[in-house]
Amino acid sequence: AEVKKFSLGSKAQENEANIVEMYAALAAFDFFNKNEYDRGSVPMIGRKEEDCITWDDLPDVCVDGRLKDKMATYIRFLYAYRWNVLESLEKIAQDESYDKYVAWYKDLVKKAGGIDVYHDKAMMEHFKDLGEYAERFFAWMYDIINSSPRSIKLVNQDVCSACVYDSDDNKKGLFSFWKKEKQKFFKLDIYQVVLPITERKDKLDGKTFWQSLCNYTKQMKKTEATGSEILMQAIQNICK
Template identity: 25%
Template sequence: MIKNVLIGIGGTGSRVIESVVHLCAAGLGPDKLHIFMIDPDQGNGNLTRTKSLIKRYTEVREKFQRTENNKSFKTEIIIPPGDAPFIWSIFDERDYTLSKYINYDNISQTRPEIADLANVLFTEKELTTSLNEGFRGHPSIGAVVMADPPMDEYPFKLLWDGIESLGKNDLRVFIVGSIFGGTGAAGFPTLGSRQLIKFNEKMHASLGSENSRVLLGGALVLPYFSFSVDTAKSADEPMFVTTSDFPIATKAALQYYDDKELGFDQYYFIGDSLAQKVGEFSTGSSTQENKPHYVEMVSALSSFDFFAQSGDNVSDGKKYFLASRENAEVTWNMLPLTRASKDLTDQRRNFKKAISNFTIFSYAYLTYGKKELGRNHRDVTIQPWYSENFKKDYKEESVIYNPRHTMNSDLYAAMDDYLNSFLFWISAIDDRDKVLLVDSGKMIKGAISNRKLDLIDPEENRGVVGQIIKGESKKLDFNAFRGNDGLLDAIIKNETITAGSKYLNIFYDAANRFNLRNLVNN
C-alpha cells in the first residue's frame, strides 16, 4: 500500500499546493493525497488563500455526486481530522524572535561563550526582528527554529499515521519550497536531513542499514518571479529581500545541496527566466498575496510524477530532474509532465484535455448554467437539454428531481465558490504574451481578481467560448455548446444522485464533448 504525503513550505510552497488542488479538481493527481503546510506567517495572504481552497475542495467533493465518466475532484485530499491543524506555524505565540527562541538573555548570563557564538552567527537584527511574518529571506534563522518539529503532533502526525503497515519506499513524501527565500529555503534542507524524516527511528521510518519506509523527494523552486519594491514601504522594515538578492541566495543554496548528504532520494529543480511580476512588495502577512504562476503549476506536476512512479521502478541512489523553458513561449506541448519520455505525448494530451474540460465547464456553468438556474422551471423547459433531463419526472418537493430544491443550494454555493477560484487561478497564469495556455480575455472583463470574477456572457458574445483554450481550434461558438449541435443535450439517467449533481454533470459532460469537437489535435 502506497501513502502519498505532500508538504508545502513557505509562500512558494503554499502557492504550489494551490496549483496541486486545482489540478486535482480537473481530474489529475493520485487517488489519495495527504497535505499539510509549514509557515510561521499565519496571516500570509498566499497561505490563507490555499488554506481556504483546500477546505472548499473537500466540501465540494463531499457534496458533488459525479457520474462514472466525470473525473473531476477525483483525488481524495486528506488533512488532519477535526480541528487539528494542517499548518505548522512553528511558534506558539506572537512577536517571537530568534533571541527569545534560543533564550539569549539567559545564556548571556550563564553561558557567555554561547552568546558570543550567537553574536558571530547572527546580526542584532536577525536576533531581534519579529518572526511572525516569516524569516524574511534569512534561512539561517529558520534552520535553527525548524530543526525539532513536533513529529508526534498534527500536522506531522498525518505523516506517520499507519507507518507500521508500510514497506520499503511505501511512504512517498514530497517537499516543495523555494530555494531563494526564507521559510522554504530553511525548511527544505532541514526536513530533508537524513534523521528527521527519511531515517527517523523514533517514528519507525528506518528499516535498518540504508533501507527506509520513506521515499523522499522534493521540488526546489528556483527564482521565477519579480515584484516592485516601494522604497517608502520598505524603509521601515528591519529585514527584507528583493529580487536582486535571489541569484546570490540561489548560488549559495545550490553549493550547499552539492556538498551536503541529505536524505532526499529524488530532486526536482524547476525555474524560469521570465521574471514575471506576481504582485507588490510585502514582507508578509495579509498583504503578501501573489498572482499564481505557471512555474507553480509545473512544480505541482513534478509531485504527481513523483507519486506516480511504481515501486518496481524505484532504484537506490540519487536522481535529479530539471525543468526549464525550452524557448520563449510556454505552450501545451512544452510542459514537463513526466520523467518517462515515451509517455510524454500522451500525458500532454491528457493534461490539456483535463484542464480544458474543467475550464470550459467552470466558465459555461458560472455564466449560462447559473443564469438558467435563476429562472423558474417552467421557463427553462423550452430548452431541449433541460427538458430531456428534468421535465418528465419533475417533482417540486424532490431533491432528486428538482434542481432548484433548497437542499441543492449548499452544493451550488460550494461549487460556485470553487469554480470562481479555479478560473482566477488558470486566468492569472495567462500573461497574454508568453504563457499560451488559456486566453483569460475571452472569459473575464477587466482585472483578474481572487474575488468574484466579472465573466463575459457567452450568450451575448457567442464566439468567445471556442477561443478560450489557446492553440489551434475550430473556434466553435456557444450555439455548439448550448445544444443546437447536441452537446448539452446528453441525458443522464441516474436516479441515485441529486438533481443538483445531475445539473452540474450535464455541464461537465458538455464541456468534454465541446472540446473534443472544437480543439485540434486533442
C-alpha cells in the first residue's frame, strides 16, 4: 500500500494508519499473554479471499472468547458512548437541571457512582477525553479501511468517516456530520457498526440502547464496580 503522506520524523510524523498495525498489535498481545512454555506455537494468518480482509482473516489470539466478539463489543461501546452518552453528560455539565431528562444519569452516575458532572469539572474532562479517544479510534479505523488497495471489511465506513481529521487536526468531518445528521444515531442499528451487517430481530437502535441504559439499575446488584466504572460497565454489557 502506498503511504501518501509521511514524514521521516519529528512532530510531523503522522503517517496514515495501515492494517499491518493491527496485525502487529495482535502479535504483541499474543506474545505477552503466553508464558515462556507456550511461545513455541505461532498463530497462522492468511486471507480467505485474495483482495479482501475481514475479521476471519485476523488471528484469534484471545485467551478467553473470540477476537471478533470482543472487538465488536469494544467498537460498539465507543460508538454508543460518543454519540449518545457523552452528549447528555455535556448538557448536564452545562445545565444542572437537564438531569431530570436523563434517568440513567441520576441512577448510574450521580446516585450509584457518586459523580456530579455539573460541579466536578475534572471528572467531566475525563468523560470528554474518552469521547475524543473514541473519535480518534474511528479516524484510525478510517485510515486502515482506506489505506489498502484491498477491500477491508471490519467497521462501517460511514461511521468512521464522521471522525476524519484534516491536516490542522480539526475535526472537519465530525461537526458537519453531527450538525446535519444529529438523529442518525437513533436510526442506526448499533449492531451494524461492525461488519458484516446481518439482519437481526433484536435491533439495538439509539432508542433501545437508551431504554436499556435507563433500566440497567435492576442489574446493578450483581456488580462490584464503583464511580464511573458503573456507567462504563453498563454500556459495555448492553453493547455485547
